[in-house]
Amino acid sequence: MTILTIVRKVTLWRAGTLVVATAATLIAVTSANAAGDAARGATLYRDCGVCHSIQENGPGPAHKGVFGRLAGKAPGYDYSSELKNSNIVWTEENLDKWLAGPEKLVPGTKMFYEVDDPRDRADIIAFLKEKAK
Known part of the structure; x- marks a missing residue:
């Protein structure tokens, strides 16, 4: 595995984590407003x-x-x-x-x-x- 491949995988993992964190935040805000x-x-x-x-x-x-x-x-x-x-x-x-x-x-x-x-x-x-x- 090359360093470039590792960097790409880490970048994709971080992007996926960011998407999940953003979705969780939006759900929390929506739930608070629904209250x-x-x-x-x-x-x-x-x-x-x-x-x-x-x-x-x-x-x-x-x-x-x-x-x-x-x-x-x-x-x-x-x-x-x-x-x-x-x-x-x-x-x-x-x-x-x-x-x-x-x-x-x-x-x-x-x-x-x-x-x-x-x-x-x-x-x-x-x-x-x-x-x-």
């Missing part, structure tokens, strides 16, 4: 506030304790029978599906408002995760 921005979510939640609050039921149920709760089971709110019987547990994934299209997730539900933008949904969910404990 959502709770501060921005607080601003977006104002639109939700027409029907919801963290502490009190209104036209929509209160969001206090929403994470990990069975859908349609919070006390003091008259949920649709469809939501009561859905057996959905509110996780980040299920809240994202819900906000993207409540009627698609649970046909016959009372909620009609949709959040089309995935970033907006992630931010609202981050806000709820932080404030609705």
